[in-house]
Amino acid sequence: MSSSPDRRRARLRAAALRIGAVAALYLLCFRIAPRLSPYAGQAALDSLRFSVVVLDADGGELQALPVGDGLRRLYVPAASAPPELERLVLRAEDRRFRLHPGVDALALLRAAAQNAGDGRTVSGASTLSMQVARLLSPRPRTMGAKIAEAWEALQLESRVGKSGILDLYLNLIPFGRNVEGFGAAARVYFGASLDRLTRAQLMVLCVIPRAPARYDPAESPEAARDATLRLAAAMGDDPARAAEATDEALSSALDGSRGGVWPFRAPHYLAYLRSSGALDGIDGKEPFRTAIEPALQSWLEDLAARTVDEARAKRVTNAAALFVRPSDMRVAAWVGSVDFHDAEGAGQVDGVTMRRQPGSTLKPFLYALALESGWDASTVIPDVPTDFGGAEVYVPANFNNQFNGPVRLRQALASSLNIPAVxxxxxxxxxxxANFLVADGFRSIDEQRGSLGLGLALGNAEISLFELVRAYGLFMNDGIPAALNDGGGLSPYAADEKAIVDPRVAALVRDILTRHPDRTLAFGRGGHGRLKFDGAIKTGTSNQFNNIWAVGFTSDLLGGVWMGNFSGSTVVGTADSGYPAAMLSSTLEAFSSHEPFPPLSGLEKRRVCALSGMAATDACPHALEEYFLPGKGLLPCDWHGSGPSGVTVRYPQEYRTWLSRYRYASASTAKTADLRIARPVDGAVFYLDPSAPIDGQEFLVEAFGSGTGSLSMDGVTYWSGAFPAKVWLPLIRGAHIVDASQDDGSLTEIEVETR
Incomplete structure (x- = not known):
């Protein structure tokens, strides 16, 4: 009797061993071996990318970027998809999905029986896992390929699990119309996001992947209806209600040729993001949010088009605009042309990144460097007829063809005078x-070093609007060069960036640009450059008038506008930068807070003579307050004096020609002056022009002094007579000493070099 329980226990142990062996064999065949063996689709799985959905600052879609060849694939996590979608997909494609390891043996047996009985393939028995394996590793449809898909399905399941397989299927399955995945399909077939579709619309989508051309709901509504109703029947839906819902879903389907499904906003900015690498490494599973402000972007697109239409009579055919928020330099609007789709007008050229001559818009940087080098806002600069250059004499003129004599640096910058700038x-x-401009982000300047000359003061180098707007951030960010911030968590500053000018100098230049009364020398008291709130507009025109610019800012908005044409072959015909200035002015008016800038700090106010820029004395008829760095020494004005007939004025010798031109009979020039070589500066470097004969290439030396004297180079006298002196000396390769001497024995010298 005792042997019966022993036999039962033995049988139970044997059964347990058999079950264990089967389980072990199952794990080995369907889990361990697939997991440990190399997976052919791993590279495709690792490199899988989805369309990057680029958003504006308010969360609106700018574009969903194709992953390649126009194909769009919007990522929708399976966990975030409508719950009904999973049930519909599994019923339509793989009802035992949760039970099999990646290959459905029952479905294989059923398919084999059906195919054998029919004499052809009527059932494929592919599971969702096998379909995903085929999507990741496409092969010709052969029996060997089917076996490979089955094995890779097991490998996939062992790696990503059921939820991963479902996620991949929902996002990779082809739907025709150059889209993959249910998220993109919902957009092209119904013009809505997946979560907004009805149950019937979801069922229509579920049948399309079987044969996208055959079941296209717009092109083949009857076939799509039949397939959808079969799915509804399999789901146990009421036939009448299912038919009504299906008909309603089919009636809402979009024609494949319908445009506007994919937003195409800010196209030049999106092209820049792609080319700049800002989107590199983004897999598209999360949207990329930019700082583009939709209202500002739309405003500028419309304003640019209207302004170009107004200016066509002056042969202006295009415009570009870039605006940023200076607090973090985030890009708020980017308009590359008035019409991206205008092939005849080269609309796909990006006027923001295109390089053109910027005219006077570079002057603030020149004077910032001068202030950083020890000049003051009251330093007087001669605005008189002057020639510059060597073999080819450069004679600049002001915008209004007038000469203003002595002007303070503040006036020269605010009124954008050309001669003082040169x-x-x-x-x-x-x-x-040039080094200063490069340090502030003008990389294009670095590429033009061999061709730069004094014309750089008037903007004869080629730069982009992108560089210009970014560089103006220097005056808004304490003298630190600022990179543009594209959003998406990018930092506006490089970690190692340091100020290239004293923050107080940057603020002083900003103050000069925003003080409208200082503009009256050249611009009068009106015009678009005069804002009704705290802000500034700086205009520029290239020397052939084929590029007109305006750049400006308030405390919370910085932007620039270019107008002209992309061919560069036609001219505007007049230096009318009023068009871009008007665009800039109205935009600053509409989209900035008009909050004033904080008061200047860290600077001292001193009273200076309005004419000489020196410390005002009782003899100075006009005095004003100016800002200086603390501790700056300032000599008393020696231009004004008192005499029997009242106040007398004595100008330095360099103003003699100007005084004669404008017949200032009541003024005089000094007969004596401290001996000095006014030009060139000590340490000046000249370059021989290789395209011109060496003989005849010269440089100008200008000297002031008292009485008579001489000018020499390397001991050879080139001039003698009464000061002031203006002499052309030959350019000779090497280092040279130029000296000026007076007959009283005084001597001064400078060193120059010719390369």
Whole structure:
């Protein structure tokens, strides 16, 4: 009797061993071996990318970028998809999905029986896992390929699990119309996001992947209806209600040729983001949010088009605009042309990144460097007829063809006077100014070093609107060069960026640009450059008038506008920068807060003579307050004096020609002056023009002094007579000493070099 329980226990142990062996075999065949063996589709799985959905600052869609060849694939996590969708997909494609390991043996047996009985393939028995394996590793439809898909389905399931397989299927399955996945299909077939579709619309989508051309609800509504109703029947839906819901869903289907399904906003900005690498490494599973402000973007697109239409009579055919928020330099609006789709007008050219001559818009940077080099806002600069250059004499003129004599640096910048700018650059040096511009982000300047000259003061180098607007951030961000911020968590500043000018200098330049009364020398008291609130507009025109610019800012908005044409072959015909200035002015009016800038800090106010810029004395008829760095020494004005007939004025010798031109009989020039070589500056470097004969290439030396004297180079006298002196000396390769001497024995010298 005791042996019976022993036999039962033995049988139970044997059964347990058999079950364990089967389980072990199952795990080995369907889990361990697939997991440990190399997976052919791993590279495709790892590199899987979805359409990057780029959003504006308010969350509106700018574009859903194709993943390649126009194909769009919108990622929708399976967990976020409508719950009904999973049930519909599994009923339509793989009802035992939750039970099999990736291959459905029962479905294989059923398919084999059906195919054998019919004499052809009527059932494929592919599970969702096998379909995903085929999507990741496409192969010709052969029996060997089917076996490979089955094995790879097991491998996939062992790696990503059931939820991962479902997620991949919902996002990779092809739907025709150049889209993959249910998210993109919902957009092209019904013009809505997946979560807004009805149950019937979801069922229509579920049948399309079987044969997208055959079941297209717009192209083949009857076939799509029959397939959808079969799915509804399989789901146990009431036939009458299912038919009504299906008909309603089919009536809402979009024609495949219908446009506007995919938003195409800010196209030049999106092209920039792609080319700049800002979207590199983004897999598209999360949207990329930019700082584009939709209202500002639309405003500028419309305003640019209207302004170009108004200016066509002056042969202006295009415009571009870039606006940023200076607090973090985030890009708020980017308009590359008036019509991206205008092939005849080269609308796909991006005027924001295109390089053109910027005219006077570079002057603030020149004077910032001058202030950083020890000049003051009251430093007087001669605005008199002047020639610059060597073999080819450069004679700049002001916008209004007038000469204003002595002007303070503040006036020269605010009124955008040309001659003072060139005079300043000659003393500061082209190379230091080019270095300064490069440090502030003008990379294009670095590529043009061999061709730069004094014309750089007037913007004869080619730069982009992108560089210009970014560089103006220097005056809004304490003298630190600022990178543009594209949103998406990008930092507006490089970690190692440091101020290239004293923050107080940056603020002082900003103050000069925003003080409208200082503009009256050239612009009068009106015009678009005069804002009704705290802000500034700086205009520029290239020397052929084929590029007109305006750049400006308030405390919370910085932007620039370019107008002209992309061919560069036609001209505007007049230096009318009023068009871009008007665009800029109205935009600043509409989209900035008009909050004033904070008061200048860290600077001292001093009273200076309005004419000489020196410390005002009782003899000075007009005095004003100016800002200086603390501790700055300031000599008393020696231009004004008192005599029997009242106040007398004595101008330095360099103003003699100007005084004669404008017949200032009551003024005089000094007969004596401290001996000095006014130009070139000590350490100046000149470059021989390789395209011109060496003989005849010269540089100008200008000297002031008292009485008579001489000018020499390397001991050879080139001039003698009464000061002031203006002499052309030959350019000779190498280093040279230029000296000026007076007959009283005084001597001064500078060193120059010719390369």
């Amino acid at each position: 005079y300043t650059l000659e003393r500061i040096g082209v190379e230091p100014f």
